[in-house]
Every structure is written in C-alpha cells, then in structure tokens.
Amino acid sequence: MPKTQYTKTALKEAIAGKLQRHFACEVEDATKDQVYEACALVVRDALTEHMIETQNEVERDGERQVHYLCMEFLVGRSLRNNAYNLGMLDALTAALKDMGFEMADIFEEEADPGLGNGGLGRLAACYMDGMATDGVRGTGYSIRYEHGIFKQKIVEGQQVELPDSWLSTGEVWQIPAMDETREVKIGGTVDTYFDDNGKLVVNYHDYTPVLAVPYDMPISGYGTNNIARLRLWKAQSPIALDMKLFSSGEYLKALEKHALAETISMVLYPEDNHREGQSLRLKQQYFLVSATLQDICAKHKAKYGTLENFAHKHVLHINDTHPTLVIPELMRILMDENDMSWEQAWNITSQSVAYTNHTVMPEALECWPVSLVQELMPRIMQIIYEINERFCKELWNYFPNDFQKISKLAIVADDTVRMAHLAIAGSFSINGVSALHSEILKERVFTDFYKIYSSKFCNVTNGIAHRRWLCEANPELAELIESKIGTGYRTHPSELQVLNNYADDKELLDKLGEIKRHNKQRLADYIKEHNGIEVNMDSIFDVQVKRLHEYKRQMLNILHIISLYHKLKDNPDMDFVPRTFIFGSKAAPGYAVAKKTIQLINSISKMIDNDPAVRDKLKVVFLEDYKVSLAEIIMPAAEVSEQISIAGKEASGTGNMKFMMNGALTIGTMDGANVEICEAVGKENIFIFGMETPEAEALAASGSYEPMVIYQNDPVIRRVLDQMIHGFGDGVDYTDIANLLLHGGNGGPADRYMSLKDFASYAEAQERVSQTYRDQDQWNRMALINIANSGRFAADRSIAEYAQNIWRVKTNFAF
Numbered sequence: 001m002p003k004t005q006y007t008k009t010a011l012k013e014a015i016a017g018k019l020q021r022h023f024a025c026e027v028e029d030a031t032k033d034q035v036y037e038a039c040a041l042v043v044r045d046a047l048t049e050h051m052i053e054t055q056n057e058v059e060r061d062g063e064r065q066v067h068y069l070c071m072e073f074l075v076g077r078s079l080r081n082n083a084y085n086l087g088m089l090d091a092l093t094a095a096l097k098d099m100g101f102e103m104a105d106i107f108e109e110e111a112d113p114g115l116g117n118g119g120l121g122r123l124a125a126c127y128m129d130g131m132a133t134d135g136v137r138g139t140g141y142s143i144r145y146e147h148g149i150f151k152q153k154i155v156e157g158q159q160v161e162l163p164d165s166w167l168s169t170g171e172v173w174q175i176p177a178m179d180e181t182r183e184v185k186i187g188g189t190v191d192t193y194f195d196d197n198g199k200l201v202v203n204y205h206d207y208t209p210v211l212a213v214p215y216d217m218p219i220s221g222y223g224t225n226n227i228a229r230l231r232l233w234k235a236q237s238p239i240a241l242d243m244k245l246f247s248s249g250e251y252l253k254a255l256e257k258h259a260l261a262e263t264i265s266m267v268l269y270p271e272d273n274h275r276e277g278q279s280l281r282l283k284q285q286y287f288l289v290s291a292t293l294q295d296i297c298a299k300h301k302a303k304y305g306t307l308e309n310f311a312h313k314h315v316l317h318i319n320d321t322h323p324t325l326v327i328p329e330l331m332r333i334l335m336d337e338n339d340m341s342w343e344q345a346w347n348i349t350s351q352s353v354a355y356t357n358h359t360v361m362p363e364a365l366e367c368w369p370v371s372l373v374q375e376l377m378p379r380i381m382q383i384i385y386e387i388n389e390r391f392c393k394e395l396w397n398y399f400p401n402d403f404q405k406i407s408k409l410a411i412v413a414d415d416t417v418r419m420a421h422l423a424i425a426g427s428f429s430i431n432g433v434s435a436l437h438s439e440i441l442k443e444r445v446f447t448d449f450y451k452i453y454s455s456k457f458c459n460v461t462n463g464i465a466h467r468r469w470l471c472e473a474n475p476e477l478a479e480l481i482e483s484k485i486g487t488g489y490r491t492h493p494s495e496l497q498v499l500n501n502y503a504d505d506k507e508l509l510d511k512l513g514e515i516k517r518h519n520k521q522r523l524a525d526y527i528k529e530h531n532g533i534e535v536n537m538d539s540i541f542d543v544q545v546k547r548l549h550e551y552k553r554q555m556l557n558i559l560h561i562i563s564l565y566h567k568l569k570d571n572p573d574m575d576f577v578p579r580t581f582i583f584g585s586k587a588a589p590g591y592a593v594a595k596k597t598i599q600l601i602n603s604i605s606k607m608i609d610n611d612p613a614v615r616d617k618l619k620v621v622f623l624e625d626y627k628v629s630l631a632e633i634i635m636p637a638a639e640v641s642e643q644i645s646i647a648g649k650e651a652s653g654t655g656n657m658k659f660m661m662n663g664a665l666t667i668g669t670m671d672g673a674n675v676e677i678c679e680a681v682g683k684e685n686i687f688i689f690g691m692e693t694p695e696a697e698a699l700a701a702s703g704s705y706e707p708m709v710i711y712q713n714d715p716v717i718r719r720v721l722d723q724m725i726h727g728f729g730d731g732v733d734y735t736d737i738a739n740l741l742l743h744g745g746n747g748g749p750a751d752r753y754m755s756l757k758d759f760a761s762y763a764e765a766q767e768r769v770s771q772t773y774r775d776q777d778q779w780n781r782m783a784l785i786n787i788a789n790s791g792r793f794a795a796d797r798s799i800a801e802y803a804q805n806i807w808r809v810k811t812n813f814a815f
C-alpha cells in the first residue's frame, strides 16, 4: 500500500501553496483552471517521488524490464485517476469542497489527451495501468503529438474536423528529461566498405538530424508505489536559427529544415484500420523506434558496459507492426555501433522482440515502398535486405523449390517491405488479442508462418483498466458491489464472481436498476445539453460507440432502426418497448463512406425527432466528439451494448468489456472477445445473432452472395432501402449508400460486410432484447451476471499473462 496518507487539511494546505507560488493568488481569487493546475501539481509531486523510487529500484536490482512501444496511448484524463490510485480522492474532494469547489467541475478543466485513434491506443493505456498495479517494470514509449486525434464537430449533420490542442492542460503531467535527449538521423546516404581487418565500416552522411526530447508521464498503479513511466518523444530541430546562415543566404533553407524536423511530432494520423503510405508517418515510426532504442541501449551500456546481455534484461514489445523497425534498428546499433557479428546481433534481437497483432483487415496490414525506406533510412533498408535474404534461405529449407510460396512469405517483394513478415521473422512471440483472433491468425492470416514457427504463436485476450471503467466511472455501482463483496476485487478482479451468489437477491437487483437509472439520467442531461434532445428515461439506452468502419457495421444498426420506424409508423399505438439508440463515432477524414454514414445517422435522428407519432418511443442520438471522458459517462448509462461486426473481423473489441462491466447486456455476433464474453456469462445472458466466422468467410469466398436477392424477397429490407433512396426529408441523397449495399462500389462487392444477410437474425435478437426488458427483474439479474463475470476482462489479468507467458518477468498479480 502507498506509504503516504493524504488528509484533507494537508491537501488544502498543499493546494493553497501551489496557488500562491505558481499563480500568485489566494484560494478565494483562484479560477477553476488554476485550481485544476494546483491540484495536478500536488498529485504530481507524489507521483514523481514514486517514479524516482521505482527507477532507482529498477537500476538496483537489474531485473528484466518491459519496453512497450506503441504509436498511440489514449490515456484519458489523469487527475481523478491518479487521485484514486493514490487513495486521496475522498480527501481531495473534501478539501476542494471546503475551498468552495466541486471536484467534478475541476476534473472538467482537464483536456482529454487524444494521443490515439481507438482500440489499439486505449488498450496501451489500460496496460500501463495494469503494469503499474501488477508491479511490472514497464515503460511505454510513444510520440508527444502536439495535436492528438481531431475534435469532431457536427455541422448540419456532417463531421467537421478541428485541431486538438491538449497540451495546455496536459503539460503538467509531463516531466521533461532534457539530459536524455537523443539524436535520430533521417535521410542521407551510407557508404560501406571492409577495412584491412575485414570488418565492415559504415559511413553515414548528409542526413538530417532530429532531436528526440523525452517527456515522462508517471502512470500510477492502484495501491502501490510502483510507477509505470510513459516516455513521450518530442521532435526538435538541432539547427539553431543562427544569423550566420542568414548572411550566407542559407537562412530560409535552415528555417525550412528546422520546421520539417519538428513536424514529425506535430500530429497523430487519424486513420484506423487503414494505411496511407505517407512519408511523414514512416518518419514518425522510425523516430519513435530509434530514439527509444538509443535510450535503452545507452542506459544498458552505462550499467553493464556491453550489450551482450541485452536480451536477458529487456523485452521490446511492439504493439502492432507500427514500431517494427525496432528489429533492423537494434541490429544496426549492435553491429555498426557495437561491433557485433550478424549472428550475434540477430540472436539478441530476435530474443528481445515480441509482437502483438491487432487487426486482420488487409487494408491495415502495413507495407512500405522500398524506395521510401531507402530514402528515409538507407542503412535500415540495407539491413532489411539482409534479413530478408537470410529469411528466404530459411524458408527454402521448409519449402524447397517452391518459389511462389517463398515470394509470398518474403519480407521484401514487389518493391515493398511487408512489416508483418519482418515482425514475425524478428520476434520470439506473436500473439492475437482474443481467442478467436489468435486462431484466425494461425489458420488464415499467417498460416504458413504458423506451420514453421508454431511455438511462437500464442493468445492474450485483451483486458481493460477496471478501476477506471468501473470504480471511477461508476462510483455508485462500485459502492454497491463493495457493500456485498468488499474491496478485494479492486486488485483481484476475479473476486467479482462472488456477486453470482446474489443473482436472486431482489433488493440488490432493485438497487442495481436504481443506479442504472441515475447514470441514465446523467447521460440524458448531457444529451439535452449537447443535442437539445429530450430522451425518454423509460426507454432502453442502446449504445454503439466505436470508430466508424464498415466492418463494425453501424449500418446494420441503422437499417434496423429504419425498419422499427416503419413498424411504428404503420401502427403508432402498438405495444412497443421504447428505445433510444445512441451513437458516438469518429470517421477517418478521408473515409467518405464512413462520413456519409454519420450524416445518415443524423438525418434519421432529425426525421424521427420531428415526428410526433414516433418520437416518444424511438429516438436516435449522435453524440459528437466521442472520446475517453465521454465514454466514462456513456458506459455506466448503457443498457444494451452493440457489438455487431461481421464475424471474423473485429480482433477483440474492448468497449464490449467496458459495457459488460457496467451491467449492459450485449447484442453481438460471435466475433472477437464477444465469444469469450458469451462463454463467461452463458448464452442465456447475452443476445447472440448472425453468421459465425466459418460461414461468413465461406460465403465471402464463394462469391455467391447476392444482397439483391434479399432485397427482392424481404419486404422489410426492401422498404428500408427504398426509403434510403427516397431520403429522410432533409434533401440529402443516400442513393450512394443504397447502391453500395445493393450493387457494390469503390472496387468492392455489394454489401461487403453482409449487413443484409445478418439483418433478419439481428432483428430477431433485437426483438428478444425488447421482450426481456419488459421483465425488469430478469433484466437486472442478467446485468448482475454480466458484472459478476467481467473480472477476467480486467487488464491486470492480461498483463499478468503477458508477464508470465511472454515477457517472463515477475508480477504481483495472483490469478
């Protein structure tokens, strides 16, 4: 447990002190943003102290460390989370109250750091929390993007992207470590030759130097002083804008170079599950990798004087293929800078790197043109060629004379570098993020690699930071749980299982329903304020929040909503369980279909809200700017969780876990972690529908799927699509979307993700949802069972599995 106890009086004094010293103001005159900053500084003092202690311990005992490299960390707000973890939340709330402030108002001052797109980035953040709590010596590495994911505004139903500047309130959590600045070299040329002793000499010149300046965010764990450090690299130009250059006519050139270097950490790429091969993105990846490795190697050498024992002391975990260049970069450092042979360097590298795959979407699998890698990092390209050559020789032993197979599996082919192949060749472990996904990797995506390297493949099902998503986001529910099973589940999430004993406790179930209602009210207030829509508190809050992508099938949800609208229009007095469909989603700025889908949701929302015949029973709400802090309001209020991707495409999903933990019931396909959620709660406590993976894959492969036939034979679907062609009364034309479903487009087949195929089964499952909701006792009982069996989806468990099975480092977590 943390050593320090924080009392209200001590905190008041500390906050007042910070206000005085930093803003020269008294408590009475302080603004909310000043108070936020003062609170953050107080909390930060405690964290930095613990961070130094943790670092000293790591230094002293020399145990194996985990370095988690990821282009994204969607950390969410820090103040409440840190106060909770340090056990000072109650004292801080009371201290602020005494000073005339509401804690919630102060939290609202903090901008949400949007250093990620979606699942991948949020997972990385949950894992930092897990590592800190489980006592794993972990450091996360990423880029300190000046602008995170764009802010989304909805203007006349359409998404508009605005720049996000989070640093003004986020900087307080970052401690710069200027003395550990590294230099990354980009571009230029290499000369190699063998010297008199036959040793390869590498000369690298005319490159552009870019400084990588580290900013450290201490990430607290619960009930421990162990701190996981998140090191964010900022790109800075080493070129001082000196006047000498000006006089020699070089000033503008220097200025340009200066600006170019600094653009590297300027903005996060907003694509998700889609690659766009811009050179700036590749520079970002190499910048992260090179700065990180130089950092780790320099410290290692300072301690041990050699890198020979590197693999014993470090694991480099790459989150998706984005940081795969760690493999050739470590090779470069070991060979060019430390005189190691290829074989020795390869042994060390391939025993240090572990790779997690996060998507099977072909358009997200990274490939880079050889010419670009060559231009931006010429020495790295040489090394990749050599890795490829040796790798192909190895493949030859397994597939002799099978040239086709070898070129299919090669790292470099068709003038492109295939990052996943490089990652597989150079790492000792490859894992998927749910049981189903890991099977798909073995059997479909990396089939031949699996034949050769079966022992490298494994699974670690994702998990979420249950303290953030349950204890902090839903304090009333946490209190109820704690009144029955105590607080042990905070560090032993499997103890939530004890709640299964209360499945027939009417009093508890009623209380659960009451708490849900309070949380629904909070969201209803938010909706009223932001959308001007009054929602029916007795309606089912049915939520789909996640990135907008065709494979996630927001479209299936929409088609069903239109069909419900028709049903109600035909029979306005029917006995209908009221529903509020809530969406939250960002679309990649260049993804036209996704943006049009957002517009479609808004058109339908407006049409329904203007129609007195249906609007009390049916509502559609699109919440703009979905982000972590909004999710913290949505999850506790949700009753139905939409997890309706086409089977085989969603690697895991983690929103599904957050909903379940807050007592929402899932309507979902047998995809990603839904399969394990179903197993955990039992088929009777989840609404499963649709094709399973083998069926969906076979149908897609057969080429015989004809949505037009469904359209012709199913009057409900026909009417829905006809309405789409006809429009929703606001003059916006959706024929393009209808055409995409019926005829295909953009080079793709009709209804690529088979929403029409699964429609009937989905509608039937939705009907079961409505009927079940009529019996509130039954509903609450199912909700309780979901909560009780959500412990296995805690990040603490995932981290313990990584630690035990992949990283081979010790953890405090008891399974």
Ligand code: 26V
Residues within 6 Å of the ligand: 117, 118, 119, 120, 121, 123, 269, 270, 271, 272, 273, 274, 275, 276, 320, 358, 359, 364, 433, 462, 650, 651, 652, 653, 654, 672
């Ligand atoms: C790809 C790219 C391509 C280049 C531009 C930027 C960018 C950013 C992200 C990605 C890949 C995204 C992959 C991803 O987020 N996968 C999600 O990972 C979650 C955590 O494992 C998982 O729960 C989701 O199912 C999966 O879609």
